[in-house]
Amino acid sequence: MEETKISMYQLYKDMLTSYLASKSEHALYHAQQFSKEMMEKDMSPEETVSLHLTVFQELAKDLPEEVVDSFDILLEVMIGYGLAYREHQSLRDRQQQLESELTVAAEMQKSLLPSGKINLDSVDLGFISVPAGKMSGDYYDYALDEHGNVGVAVADVIGKGVPAAMSMSMIKYAMDTLPEKRSRPGSLLESLNRVVERNIDSDMFITMMYGFYNPENFQFYYASAGHEPGFVYDAEEDSFRSLEAKGLVLGVSRKVTYREDQLQLNVGDFIVLLTDGVTECRVDGEFIEREQIVEMIRKYKHLPAQKIVDEIFHELEKAQEFQLRDDFTLLILRRKV
CATH class of the missing domain: 1.10.1240.30 (KaiA/RbsU domain)
Structure with a gap:
């Protein structure tokens, strides 16, 4: 020295x-x-x-x-x-260490979400999910069962950061343990609600919409836990309507039942599921209206489902000067034949 x-x-x-x-x-x-x-x-x-x-x-x-x-x-x-x-x-x-740990956690979180394609000639599926920060509080899922049925889900944890991301991971693992209930949206949400109510803080809760498409009878069964309404496109009438379903958000009360609704999809019809990160995008300083989202989808509806969601994301991202204020998740399921 x-x-x-x-x-x-x-x-x-x-x-x-x-x-x-x-x-x-x-x-x-x-x-x-x-x-x-x-x-x-x-x-x-x-x-x-x-x-x-x-x-x-x-x-x-x-x-x-x-x-x-x-x-x-x-x-x-x-x-x-x-x-x-x-x-x-x-x-x-310390901040650099935390950033490094968050990067690893974000990669692990991303690995929990589905990323491949569904090999089903009768269905065209497109999805995009982009976090506003490193960790996402949005959850999406799609799965093809042994009978050729397709389950789709979109959820949003009310909260930010690591706690929200951990809750999202919990939903994913709970879904994986309930394969027998994927064909019954209402029953599935009831089971998830019991898991969420037992395991998250009282100041956090989760909204979710889950649907199940049966290509044998062309029926789409769905239920919602307080989630942002989606859309249904009717190809014959060339019209959109809201995909509405009532239900309490997950995690508020253990004894909750969820009503299951259904609708028929004709060739060319499609379902749109989304989170409020889509509907709360700002265009020219104002929150986007649902009618504006419909017009965007209409503009690209002739494209494959994946191309539709990609184009809508890029358009809204550009309108917000490439700065997302909330996690963005958008999913489209279209009947092809």
């Missing part, structure tokens, strides 16, 4: 002597290099000021007393600055 101090003292003395003699840019460049040495040796700002005073007193004899005394003030200032700087560095290091 003592050798290090002697080495730094000599380096600084040589650098300062050179600068006082030449006033050259080259000497100032050496000062910049010395700052890197300071960081490597973990020198504090007050140690640097003290080093400067010691060297300067040796080079410039008989310094005025007030000049020497002024360094006392500078030392105190640097001590305060040094403490604040070290605290800032510690907080920054």
Whole structure:
């Protein structure tokens, strides 16, 4: 340690002597290099000021007393600055660690969601889910069972950040344990509600819409737990209507029943499920109207389902200057034949 101090003292003395003699840019460049040495040796700002005073007193004899005394003030200032700087560095290091951990968690969360295609000639499925931050509070699911039926779900955790993301993961695992209830939307939501009510805080709850399409009878069965209404497109009439279903949000009360509704899908008809991150997008500073979303879907309805959801997302993302304010999830299921 003592050798290090002697080495730094000599380096600084040589650098300062050179600068006082030449006033050259080259000497100032050496000062910049010395700052890197300071960081490597973990020198504090007050140690640097003290080093400067010691060297300067040796080079410039008989310094005025007030000049020497002024360094006392500078030392105190640097001590305060040094403490604040070290605290800032510690907080920054901690923040970087948290950012790294969140990135890993976000990747793990993404791996829990479905990403492949459904190989079913009678169904065209498109989906997009984009988090506003690293972690998402939205959940979506689609699955093809052994009978060729398709289950689709969209959910939104009322909350932000890691707690919301953990709740989303809980919903995914609960869904995986209830394969026998996927064909009964109302019963499935009742089971999920009991899981949510037991496992999340009272100030959090989850909205969800789940649907089940049977390509044998072309019926779409669905139920909602307080979720944002979707849309139904009628190809024959070229019209849209809201996909409405009543039901209490998940997690409020254990004893809740959910009504199951159904509708028939004809060729070309499609179902739209979404979260409020879509309906609460802002266009020209105002929340988008549901009618505007319908018009966007209408503009792209001739495209495959995946292309429709992609185009709508890009259009709304651009309208918000590429800054999402909430998690964005949009899913379309269309009957092809």
